[in-house]
Amino acid sequence: MNLRLDIKILKLWPKLVDHYSAIDSHDLRKVKTLTVDNSKVRYLSKDEETRLRESLKSCDTAFLEVIVILALNTGMRKGELLSLEWSHVNFENKILTVDFQNAKSGSTRHLPLNTQAFNTLKNWQQKTGEVGFVFKDKNNLPQKDFPYIWGELLDNAQITNFRFHDLRHGNPPIFNGGYL
Known part of the structure; x- marks a missing residue:
C-alpha cells in the first residue's frame, strides 16, 4: 500500500x-x-531562462513565444492568457486587464506592461489582428491548452521539472519593468 x-x-x-x-x-x-x-515553486535559473528564450526563437508554433514572454513579464496564469481579448489590452496606457471572469481570484486585475511585453503584444497584434482573442485558433476561438508543444519546448531547452505555471514566479512585473 x-x-x-x-x-x-x-x-x-x-x-x-x-x-x-x-x-x-x-x-x-x-x-x-x-x-x-x-505547493511547488520552481524558478528558472538565468541559464535556463536563456535556453528557454533561445528555444522559443527556433519554435515553429507562432503564439508560443508571445504567450511565454507575456507570462514571464506579467505573471499571468495560462488560463488568463488563453482567454485574453484585445479589448482588454490598453496600448495607450500600457495596461492589460484580466477580467474577473477569467481570474482565479474572481477579481479584475490591471497589469502594467513593461517594454518587452508591450512590444511583443504590439507585434503580435499586427500579425493577428486587433479583434477577438489575443491567442486564437484558425476558427477564431480561444487557443486551447498546448501541453505537447510546451513539453517539446522544454526538451529543446533542456529544462526539467518545470510547469508553465512556474513562469509566474520568476519575474514579477513590479521588478521586471522597473516600476518601482
Whole structure:
C-alpha cells in the first residue's frame, strides 16, 4: 500500500464505523488531519531562462513565444492568457486587464506592461489582428491548452521539472519593468 491510500482509508473510518454500528460511540470525527503544503515553486535559473528564450526563437508554433514572454513579464496564469481579448489590452496606457471572469481570484486585475511585453503584444497584434482573442485558433476561438508543444519546448531547452505555471514566479512585473 502507499501513503495516499492509507490516508484515504483512515478518512473513511468514521463513516464505516457509523454505517456498520461497530462502536456505540466514538470521537473519530474530532481527529484532524495534518495539512501538508503541496505547493511547488520552481524558478528558472538565468541559464535556463536563456535556453528557454533561445528555444522559443527556433519554435515553429507562432503564439508560443508571445504567450511565454507575456507570462514571464506579467505573471499571468495560462488560463488568463488563453482567454485574453484585445479589448482588454490598453496600448495607450500600457495596461492589460484580466477580467474577473477569467481570474482565479474572481477579481479584475490591471497589469502594467513593461517594454518587452508591450512590444511583443504590439507585434503580435499586427500579425493577428486587433479583434477577438489575443491567442486564437484558425476558427477564431480561444487557443486551447498546448501541453505537447510546451513539453517539446522544454526538451529543446533542456529544462526539467518545470510547469508553465512556474513562469509566474520568476519575474514579477513590479521588478521586471522597473516600476518601482
